[in-house]
Amino acid sequence: MKKTLLLLCLVAAPAFAGEGKWTPQQVLELSPAWLKAQGLKLPPNKLWDPKRGTGLLAGTVNTGGCSGSFISASGLIITNHHCAFGIIQEHSSPQRDLITGGFLAKSPAEELPGKGSRVQVPRAFTDVTAQINAAVPQGADDLARYKAVDRKQKELVAECEKRPATRCQVATFDGGVNYTLVDAVELQDVRLVYAPPRAVGEYGGEEDNWSWPRHTGDFSIIRAYTAPDGSSAAYSEKNVPYKAEFFFPLSTEGVKPGDFVMVLGYPGMTYRTLLADEMAERQARHYPRIRDVLGEAISLLEAEGEKDPAGKIAVASQLKSLHNVYKNADGQLTGMRRGQLVEKQRAAEATVVAWAQKGGAKWTDALQARDALLTEQQASAKTFERDFLLGMSGRLAQGPALATRLSRLSMERAKPDLERRPEYMDRELPRIKDGLERAQKNLFIAADKALLHAFVKRAQALKPDERISAVDTHFGKAYVQKDVTAKIDALYAGTKVLTLAERLKMADETPAQLDARKDPLLAFGQALAKEQAALDETRDRRQGAASRLRPAWRAAVMAQAGKPIAPDANSTLRVSFGKVQGYTPRDGAVYMPQTTLTGMLQKHTGEEPFNAPPKVRATAEAKKFGPWVDPKLKDVPVDFLSDADTTGGNSGSPTVNGKGELVGVNFDRVWENVANDFGYNPDVARNVNVDVRYLLWNLDQVENADALLRELNIRKGSPVVKEAR
Structure with missing residues (x-):
């Protein structure tokens, strides 16, 4: 396929606004006018600068099977409760059950280190297709071919990782149409800052899992640390918070139906290219x-x-x-x-x-x-x-x-x-x-x-x-x-x-x-x-x-399509675009795109999995909403839906608005959308996000987490940062 034809395809609008897990490079090839019409208020090159090989998308980190994002210049990262569960469990015992009771560090000295926990911050993406293909000997059988490709990938990774604190991989796209070397900085000291009680982080449990409506506060906050000189280092009391170049300020206004959102992250595996x-x-x-x-x-x-x-x-x-x-x-x-x-x-x-x-x-x-x-x-x-x-x-x-x-x-x-x-x-x-x-x-x-x-x-x-x-x-x-x-x-x-x-x-x-x-x-x-x-x-x-x-077949598929096709997910950095909207799961039923504290209380039974913590329940029942009430809902929003294209690995992904502010954290898909790994259906393609205002309500009205709220520029005395960094 000629390069000019490829570009003509890519600058066209996708078939469905929400369809596609786009690579950072592809974002720059999509039509800027189309992105602006969808609701993007930032120049696309602010999302990704090809000359530097970085941008706002680099505020999204890989936490190892999940995604997360920087929400402060001082290394704070927001992800899902279930993604930070390993650290929570590590420090739990029958005598100090953090799984059940939750955890809040009132100062950095109280933050809990996670054994083996790491985060990777993306640094560069390099096309290495020609080098991989050239490594396969003429006439090689399939096992020899695999070994040749595998060895070349290892050599490229080894060369890439000669720099300290570097984690690299060669990612395969469309079965071998393209191979890309992904270069990331690996931070080795990760500590737990805040985790809500399990009855918040998993409210609804397996009964509500993969379902809607949801009332789950699936969020936790961790922090990345480095050595005093800024280099990656294993846990040490001498380490200091990581200085994040890019981060997503928290939006105090949240979202409303129809709003444009982006979900950034590391979706694991999809199978749309299978026969x-x-x-x-x-x-x-x-x-x-x-x-x-x-x-x-x-x-x-x-x-x-x-x-x-x-x-x-x-x-x-x-x-x-x-x-x-x-x-x-x-x-x-x-x-x-x-x-x-x-x-x-x-x-x-x-x-x-x-x-x-x-x-x-x-x-x-x-x-x-x-x-x-x-x-x-x-x-x-x-x-x-x-x-x-x-x-x-x-x-x-x-x-x-x-x-x-x-x-x-x-x-x-x-x-x-x-x-x-x-x-x-x-x-x-x-x-x-x-x-x-x-x-x-x-x-x-x-x-x-x-x-x-x-x-x-x-x-x-x-x-x-x-x-x-x-x-x-x-x-x-x-x-x-x-x-x-x-x-x-x-x-x-x-x-x-x-x-x-x-x-x-x-x-x-x-x-x-x-x-x-x-x-x-x-x-x-x-x-x-x-x-x-x-x-x-x-x-x-x-x-x-x-x-x-597979590459020969995929080349035919892409040529026949004549429109942009985002490659299958492969645990590399992607961005999906969408709108906040509900859906119709079946005849006669309509699901609204937002849930509220009142709905959470209505589900409460006093028994698992609907047993809201007493402090959370008392604060909600007293209608101590603080500044986190939605003017139209007249309530604190808990979760919301969008039609962004997500899958496993997007757990913990930042959901951000057109200005690059964090409005939520992705944590699930609806039941009808689980099979979108095999094909996107705009009628039911909905991902589930916890609203950032529910996080802030918990920190403010329930926990009175003064130091953390000040660090996030939320509490009075520190102005809310409105521009994406």
Whole structure:
């Protein structure tokens, strides 16, 4: 595709105002007139300056699986309560339960450090497509192709990370149409400043999750620190708050229906570029298996947690994650059926095929690539059950997961750094050890045994040609409950994997040293690790095939579209544009775009998940609204909807107005919109945001957080900053 044609496409308006997770570079190629008409009051180059490789978008940080944003020049970052949950849990105990009661640091000295918590501030984006493609030898098979691409990516990252406190990655767009080197500054000292009580941060719990109307205060404030000279440094009492060049002032006026908003962040993964048959397998097998396996795990964790208060705290983080994935899978299935997304993708594919066939030889490669991708998909489907269960083993029982991780680490460290799996390279070792240490807080042996028992039972039920040999060897091929129970008890009784000091020693040992320990749980982990390594190689070959084939097909799709197409989400910085508006979920029902404190009180039952904290409830019932009342609602707004295009990873994303002021924090999507990972539907595409005025009401009227409000330029004596910095 010629560059001029690409630019002509990009300067056109998108099909739907809210559709598209645009890269910083693409924002500059969108029509400035269109952006202004939508409501952007800033020049687009203030969002991103290509000469400097930075801009207001760089006020948005990656917190590791979530997004966040600077809200002060002194390193304050706002994100979701559930994104800061790890730090909250780390400092919680039955005697000091911050999960339930919340936390507010009245001074920087009281802020709580997060073990292993980091934030990444974007610095530059560089197109490295030519270098990646040139690294693939002529005639390379698919596995060799994957290894060549993988090695070149590692080399580029290694060169990029020669500077201190730098975190880089090579991001793939449209299956390999483009490769971009992403350069970020990594801040290693992150501390908790404010977290509301769980009954605010999770009000409505799983019952309201992925739903509307919501009354959830899903926000927390953390702070990034550096060494006194401004360089990134691990936690130290001598560290000072990070000086943020770009940040989003808090808007005291909030939003109203029809207002323009932008959602900035690091959306994780979407699947709009998949072929219809690939989508169909996710609908028919992938999501049903997630619901089945995780549904059982959730039940086991909840049952065991109820038996022990300390155990309940230990499993809280894992349980929260599993609930979210489980309900997401349910929403994906419901949304795919409701929106007929597979059928629509099949029709769209047919349109591209017909168009390409008329183009003659020019698009022959694209059509052949599509056929070959379908063949690859059919081959992978044959071992789906085993591959899925083996892949899930690492996110269920933590004992075997830790043993397997230690074994993989030992196996990979025997190789040169550039030949290892990316997640086991030297650059990852600090994270690995942080994770091994942090896992101690999440260990609850009774629950862990129950999860392992469920996994073994499922593995023993696999067909003869899909067996997991590690399970067969250590537990036998046929399920006998008392035998499996006895063998699991023996594994846990004889292991030192679950002892923190020993586990950290194991992280530095060779395979021979691990073997010499004769640790039964470690031996099971080593066996699993070997099978996972073999599965990884199979997936690498498939990925090599995809990187060879998908770009040709995607080039045809983009050429036929003749309009801007934002690439699938891949955990890189994006911005989505939208309007504050409600929607119609079904015939005869209309959802308004805002909720209020009064609505929160109406939901209150005094029992979880609708048990508002007494102080919050008393303040709301007394109508102590302060300056945070919305003049039209005559109430304090809690949450609002917009039609911005979001997905997982956008949790904690700043929602800002046309002037660059923060008006909310994204934390969810509505149930009808969960499946927008596979296609944007403007009728139901709504993301859920907590209104900044609800945060300010809690800080002001409920907590009287004087020092924090002054730092945010909200309390009298410090004027509110109105311009984006």
